[in-house]
Amino acid sequence: MFSNTQRTYTSADDLSTLDYAAESEYQMFPGEEITIAKGYVSVIHHLASVLPQGVIQLNRTVAKIEWESCEECPVKLHFSDGSVVFADHVIVTVSLGVLKAGIESDDDGGLFSPPLPEFKSDAIKRLGYGVVNKLFVEVSERNFPSLQLVFDREDSDSRFVKIPWWMRRTATIAPIHSNSKFLLSWFAGKEAIELEKLTDEEIIDGVLTTISCLTGKQVKKDTDTKPPLVNGYVNGNDDEVLRITKVLKSKWGGDPLFRGSYSYVAVGSSGDDLDALAEPLPKINKKGGEGNCHDQTKVHELQVMFAGEATHRTHYSTTHGAYYSGLREANRLLKHYKCDF
Numbered sequence: 001m002f003s004n005t006q007r008t009y010t011s012a013d014d015l016s017t018l019d020y021a022a023e024s025e026y027q028m029f030p031g032e033e034i035t036i037a038k039g040y041v042s043v044i045h046h047l048a049s050v051l052p053q054g055v056i057q058l059n060r061t062v063a064k065i066e067w068e069s070c071e072e073c074p075v076k077l078h079f080s081d082g083s084v085v086f087a088d089h090v091i092v093t094v095s096l097g098v099l100k101a102g103i104e105s106d107d108d109g110g111l112f113s114p115p116l117p118e119f120k121s122d123a124i125k126r127l128g129y130g131v132v133n134k135l136f137v138e139v140s141e142r143n144f145p146s147l148q149l150v151f152d153r154e155d156s157d158s159r160f161v162k163i164p165w166w167m168r169r170t171a172t173i174a175p176i177h178s179n180s181k182f183l184l185s186w187f188a189g190k191e192a193i194e195l196e197k198l199t200d201e202e203i204i205d206g207v208l209t210t211i212s213c214l215t216g217k218q219v220k221k222d223t224d225t226k227p228p229l230v231n232g233y234v235n236g237n238d239d240e241v242l243r244i245t246k247v248l249k250s251k252w253g254g255d256p257l258f259r260g261s262y263s264y265v266a267v268g269s270s271g272d273d274l275d276a277l278a279e280p281l282p283k284i285n286k287k288g289g290e291g292n293c294h295d296q297t298k299v300h301e302l303q304v305m306f307a308g309e310a311t312h313r314t315h316y317s318t319t320h321g322a323y324y325s326g327l328r329e330a331n332r333l334l335k336h337y338k339c340d341f
């Protein structure tokens, strides 16, 4: 049960790919975990409210980041709609999954032109990034208990053979708060990817089968509103039969703008890779700079900067890690322009 919970906490499908020593650098944020009543988007709206109108442009996908062009404006952003924006600096905050996909292609199809230097692309390749999804189901009754599940790997108990494989590493099926009709389960790795492919009917069937096998509770799987029949007779009070009336799931793995959920330090990588990911480009040495520019004195600093959860050594995989990394890069720019206080 503990290992299944850790799979969702870390996003590592196979826990043997998780570097336990490096993971010890991870720091828990002090205080209680909270759910934001109006949804997480209210935090974003609050942060964005201080910015001038029009500064944030949504639904504009960057297809390529051209850097080191040695012109007046060293960075050229190519958008998928064909438009172009010139910039002195860009702060790249796409997920590690998008970065991994973006460096896979060495030809013109990569996200960066020229491609990222080796120290950066090696760190991107080494770090772990997995898929975690949440499943919410609305059930027909309140007071549903918090179920904690754990299955025998050998599958030796015949009572449970009908429970689908993708439910068997889910640690809990539990109401989101007491007396709620909405139950939440977490899925990681292969099971999370499978969840994305399943139809709502398959999910309802799998969850209700799991509940009925484990608790003996009567469930109703079809959308028929008539009471269920047992041996041809109406079976008691229909109110006691559990139904799922709504299904909502995340699909982080299949979303091309995320390609997964969050990062972990995989075996073979270390906290140094998280730091390497945070380093701005081009890498400047004391004598001037490195890169393709002929005249080193004209190297533009901080062309491509990196923020996002995967760039935070101790708070990776979290929203506060992402937030702090944004402050770090904003402050780096302020310092560059000697505007820091």
Ligand SMILES: Cc1cc2nc3c(=O)[nH]c(=O)nc-3n(C[C@H](O)[C@H](O)[C@H](O)COP(=O)(O)OP(=O)(O)OC[C@H]3O[C@@H](n4cnc5c(N)ncnc54)[C@H](O)[C@@H]3O)c2cc1C
Residues within 6 Å of the ligand: 060, 061, 062, 063, 093, 094, 095, 098, 132, 133, 134, 250, 252, 256, 257, 258, 260, 261, 262, 307, 308, 309, 310, 316, 317, 318, 319, 320, 322
């Ligand atoms: C199921 C689940 C539960 C979680 N629970 C918690 C929790 O309880 N507490 C917590 O702190 N964290 C939690 N997290 C983690 C948290 O959501 C992430 O760590 C955080 O969102 C990372 O923020 P980010 O800005 O680094 O990246 P992202 O949130 O991945 O944002 C990257 C942005 O880049 C955009 N993008 C990608 N490609 C392009 C492109 N080519 N052009 C333009 N834009 C692009 C994307 O649209 C996206 O808006 C959870 C995550 C999941 C999946």
